[in-house]
Amino acid sequence: MKRRIKYKILGSVIIIVTLSLTACGLLAFGYFYSLLERQTVHDGEIHLQQTEVQMNQLIDDIRKYSANMANDEMIQRFIAKTHYDSIYSELSAYSDVVQQLRKFNVLRDYLDSSAIVRSDGKVFMSSLSFDSYYQEELNKPWFQDAIKPSVKSGFTAPHNSPLSEGKQVISFFIRVNESAGGGILLLNIKQEAFTSILDYLELSFDRYAWVSGGTSFLQNYGFGAEEHAIIFDQASQALPEKVEQKGFYLSKSLQNADWSIITFISRDRFYDSIQTASVYFFVFIAICIVLCFLMFTPIISSMTRPISSMSRAMKQVSLGNYNVQLNFNSGDELMVLKNGFESMTHSIKRQMEEQREQEKWKRRMSAELLFAQINPHFIYNTLNTVVYLSRKRRFEAIESMVESFIGIMQDAVHVGGHDLYTTLAKEKGLIEHYATIQQYRYAGRFELEWDVPEELLEVWIPRSLLQPLVENAIFHGLSEMEGGGLIRIGARREADTLLLAVTDNGIGMDAGVLEGLLRDQDAELIQAASGRGTKNIGIRNIQQRIRYLCGETYGLEMGSANRAGTELVLRLPFTSEHPAL
Secondary structure, eight states, rough: EEEEEEEEEEEEEEHHHHHHHHHHHHHHHHHHHHHHHHHHHHHHHHHHHHHHHHHHHHHHHHHHHHHHHHHOOHHHHHOOOOOSSSHHHHHHHHHHHHHHHHHHHOOOTTTTEEEEEESSSOOEEEOOOOOOOOHHHTTTTTHHTTTTTTTTTTEEEEEEOSSSSTOEEEEEEEEEEETTOOOOEEEEEHHHHHHHHGGGGGOOSEEEEEEETTTEEEEEEEEOOGGGGHHHHHHTTTOOOEEEETEEEEEOTTSSEEEEEEEEEEHHHHHHHHHHHHHHHHHHHHHHHHHHHHHHHHHHHHHHHHHHHHHHHHHHHHHHHHTOOOOOOOOOOOHHHHHHHHHHHHHHHHHHHHHHHHHHHHHHHHHHHHHHOOHHHHHHHHHHHHHHHHHHOHHHHHHHHHHHHHHHHHEEEEEEESSSEEHHHHHHHHHHHHHHHHHHHHHSSSEEEEEEGGTTTOOOOOOHHHHHHHIIIIISSTOSSSSSSEEEEEEEETTTEEEEEEEEEEEOHHHHHHHHHHTSSSSSHHHHHHHHBBOOOOOOHHHHHHHHHHHHOOOEEEEEEESSSSEEEEEEOSSSSOOOO
16 A cells, blocks of 8 residues: 555545535535425424324224124124013123123223113113213213214214213214114223324424314314414315415314314424524534544545555465464454454354354254144144043043143153154154044044064154154044054164054055155145144155155155055164264
């Protein structure tokens, strides 16, 4: 790195920065006034639009939720039926519908309470109250002015909450079951659910109001009496923006409600910003120009020295010297480059070993991903069988079945870590648990036999290989047999190979079905839909897992014929000690 390059960089940077700041300053100052004004209004419009969206979402949720309540069968029956055999029957029906109303109420935070107004004039509150106060309240203008015959649903004016003294609510009414006499479902919405949304307008606006029907305020923040005519005129005409000498009036009309939101931005808000920003802007330009001359010379020098040092070090690395060290501490991005360069040289030495470890980890994780998860249908069917046995008071059968189910669950939680392998003895215990459960579910359909020499029980094999094969034998081979089914599991050693065979005397499968199972077509979908197995493992997955863990020379062999049974043979390495992962 030569000095000529250093001064070239320094001169170019200073010229570019100076010209850029000067040009930007002149251009920005010319447009600053109008830009800030429009930006302030635009920000206000965005904030108002966000508030409008939130209010519309709340209104839409209220309407949809009230429609769901109105469609409730219990509520419709209660509204339609006005005559009962006795007072007790009516009170019982009222109690039931109150419970239903309360269930609906707790699912929405904005609901203060709810009520049903039947066609006979009776009012039934969700609080199970027999006070006539609320029935008298419904004769007041807030309710009577809202429920016009042609209006099927809508909001009322604010009024006192029937439950919380001193709090205001806005009721939403919807007519229910008009064909059978009909009635009204009334939802009392906390007014704070709306005002809490509107309160955020204070951040962007000097004043705002929530107007109903263009004639009355639901909430007024800061507007004086002299502005009421402007506000109501803008609300009634649905004008989105109105410019006055003193500022801007912005408004939004809400959907599905005769409501408007009117806001006001004073020109004083951005005049003050313009004056303050102008002073800071000119001071900033002056300071930047001075600092460019004073600071860029040492900065460029400090940048070029580390770059030169790194250039020499890279030449050494290209010659095969990975022990090179960079002796500078710039404290900036170049320091990051230095650390990255040194880290790179060290990483090259470890790269091959890390790659081998990574491949080993991938193989292990791939094997774990092929393990099964407990099928919820199997749990359901097992527990359903337990319930059936309990009704028959077959307690010994229940005890045996639950013990087997616990054994299967314990095996499921051991998957992962160093539990990718298990002994043949433990796998045998798991199969016996599984067969016990299926024998209770399908009594007399099949028997399980073992032909495993004692010396092979401590051999290590991949976990959960036999159970899917037994499951396949039950549901593909023996499912259509009324009885006499036999599943035989055998093991033998051939040199360094362990052969595990699962044989059944079932109906067998033709070549097409065998090929489909090996490709994993339909097998898992059938198991998942029917809930027939504890583990959602396809035949193809067993093949893949064996080859992941044991190598390509091992795997699953299949043989079958129609009405002649099926034999599935696992070819595994003979391992008397826990395999290394």
